[in-house]
Amino acid sequence: MKLQGMSQDSIANRLNELGILSPFEYKISSGSRYETGFRQKEQALWSSVTVRRILENEVYIGNLVQGKRTTPNHKVKQTYVKPEDDWIRIEKNHEPLVSDRDFEIVQRLLGMDTRTSPDQKQVYLLSGIAVCADCGAPMTRKVSTVAGKKYAYYLCSTNKETKRCYSHRIPEKDLEDAVLVMLKQHIQNILHMKRVLEFVGTVPFQEINLKKLQNI
Structure with a gap:
């Protein structure tokens, strides 16, 4: 769900809609006497915090991580991270459930601003990606209504909050079109490079060495 662009809130809501037990309720159903202070209702539901905790857990790629918390001494019960x-980390300790590639992509997504409005399930196309070219701050998506018609645009978050940078206002459609053009060009460059490498693979080594000598 995260790879498909859903936010943590949307994932939590979807799991609750499907009736999938939250980690706490699953432990209770398995006969565990596990207790937590996070339970606020008769049934503990999925939350964005629970979803994020799972998405960040290395155990799903086969890593065993221990020793995260400790106490100052045996007399003090309070722990700290x-x-x-x-931490004690043993990589590839067990069979993974998630590939390293998917896990890495998810960690990058988690590092982006993927908040959504309550009526949205997926993040906007450039959320957490578009940044100001001058100050490097994230560009904030805003919607204005003119004559009953809505217009979406991005502006510098630094300018919005402190006015220490220019607004750099750009319509969402123009930005998406520019990104699409660059992506197409990048794909063409990759395809061109692939054809070049395929051609090089058909050229005898003697001919390649001869051309190298001619270029000296």
């Missing part, structure tokens, strides 16, 4: 460098 240790620096990540001090």
Whole structure:
């Protein structure tokens, strides 16, 4: 669901709609006496926090991570999170459920601003991707209504919050069209390079070496 562009909130809502037990309810149904302070209703539902915790968990790519928390000494019960460098990580400890590639893509998506409005299930096409060329801050999507017609555009979030940068206002359609043109050009370059490499693969090594000598 995350790879398809759904936000954590949308994923949580979808799991609740399907009647899939949340991790807490699953543990209870399995006979566990697990307790948590996060349960606020008669039945603990999925939340965006729970979904994100699963999406970030390395156990699904086969890694075993232990020693995240510790206490100052045996007399103090309160724990704190240790620096990540001090964690014990055993890579490929068990059979993975998720590929490394999918996991890496999801981590990149989680690092982007993928918040959605309540009536939206998928993030906008350029959410978390478009950034200001001057200050590097994310571009914020805004919608204005003129004469009953809605117009979507992106502007610099720094300008919106502090006015320390120019607005760099650009219509959403113009930005998407520009990105599409660049993607098509990039794909053409890759295809051209592939044809070049295929041709090079058919040229005898002696001919290649001869051309190298001629270029010296």
